[in-house]
Amino acid sequence: MPRSQVPKTIEWLGDRVRFVDQSKLPGELSIVETGDYRVVAAAIARLEVRGAPAIGVAAALGVALAGNASEATDAAAFGRDVETAARVLESTRPTAVNLRWAVGRMREALRRAGSSGPVAARAALVREAVAVLEEDRELCRSIGEHGAPLIADGDTVLTHCNAGSLATAGDGTALAVVYAAADAGKRVRVYADETRPLLQGARLTAWELGARGIDVTVLCDGAAASAMALGLVNKVIVGADRIAANGDVANKVGTLSVAIAAARHGIPFYVAAPYSTLDPAIETGAAIPIEERPAEEVALCGGRRVAPEGVRVWNPAFDVTPAGLVTAIVTDRGVFRPPYRTSLLAARPPSGP
Numbered sequence: 001m002p003r004s005q006v007p008k009t010i011e012w013l014g015d016r017v018r019f020v021d022q023s024k025l026p027g028e029l030s031i032v033e034t035g036d037y038r039v040v041a042a043a044i045a046r047l048e049v050r051g052a053p054a055i056g057v058a059a060a061l062g063v064a065l066a067g068n069a070s071e072a073t074d075a076a077a078f079g080r081d082v083e084t085a086a087r088v089l090e091s092t093r094p095t096a097v098n099l100r101w102a103v104g105r106m107r108e109a110l111r112r113a114g115s116s117g118p119v120a121a122r123a124a125l126v127r128e129a130v131a132v133l134e135e136d137r138e139l140c141r142s143i144g145e146h147g148a149p150l151i152a153d154g155d156t157v158l159t160h161c162n163a164g165s166l167a168t169a170g171d172g173t174a175l176a177v178v179y180a181a182a183d184a185g186k187r188v189r190v191y192a193d194e195t196r197p198l199l200q201g202a203r204l205t206a207w208e209l210g211a212r213g214i215d216v217t218v219l220c221d222g223a224a225a226s227a228m229a230l231g232l233v234n235k236v237i238v239g240a241d242r243i244a245a246n247g248d249v250a251n252k253v254g255t256l257s258v259a260i261a262a263a264r265h266g267i268p269f270y271v272a273a274p275y276s277t278l279d280p281a282i283e284t285g286a287a288i289p290i291e292e293r294p295a296e297e298v299a300l301c302g303g304r305r306v307a308p309e310g311v312r313v314w315n316p317a318f319d320v321t322p323a324g325l326v327t328a329i330v331t332d333r334g335v336f337r338p339p340y341r342t343s344l345l346a347a348r349p350p351s352g353p
């Protein structure tokens, strides 16, 4: 499928949101259109829309939908309707800071609209949500541009989960780097960890890389260290859901194992994320809230039970990779190297974010 035919992960249609239901990929390309923020919230919770930047965009659009749907005739009642939706949307998933960041932007847009009344506030919310979406596309482009020089002609890059176009409104974060390197004429191959339990690597990364004509190989998560030991991969690039002030990185569970294996084999381990994934209020990764998901995701595979009925399951959706294992963090504001507390925070404008 040529690049132009890969469907947009999430779009604003003027009065509705359209998104790809990623839970059905790669078997079915199902597109959902809705004007109801509750449908958007449920889609985030069920990982129909997933990936840190994409859920931020979806939540912002969801708040705009709530504004459109409100029948309030005064600013206070309108504000209450919007706040109800904002709380529902931001409580869908705890780890990605993008969700709270995007909902925070919507709250701020509403505050700026002040007492101007529901008609003007509605329009302001739509404008802000569309800006969040369009900016995300631009951030992806910029991450790709900053990261592409890290990739050499002939590299084979290992990635974990999906940090591609399906996880953003644009070209992705980790995969934006791969796409930008390929666009620059470099031959680059990707090893995609399957990413248990929900198989974002096997289902989504392999699908979108294949659609974009990038050479991709899927491997079990447990084979990543062997791929490094055997010299099958020479770089790692992953995305991030939240980066603490000291550079610790929360990302899909299994990322930590990849980072440890990369350090053991002397392989660079890069993280690619929008600068807004940095949460300066969180000092270290220990304070990042890690989502725990239902036992069934682990006990069942493809709808079939693979663990004994009633067995205890631990299913954290994310883990934290210590900054010491991260070679560099690629963002829209440039490539940052250790010590991250100094380098990352120095790129903050005095007024944040």
Ligand code: MRU
Pocket (backbone or CB within 6 Å): 047, 050, 051, 052, 053, 096, 160, 161, 162, 163, 164, 167, 168, 172, 173, 174, 200, 238, 239, 240, 241, 251, 252, 253, 317
């Ligand atoms: O549970 P998911 O699929 O939303 O987890 C996604 C990841 O961990 C991604 O690597 C991360 O959000 C970065 S996406 C650009």
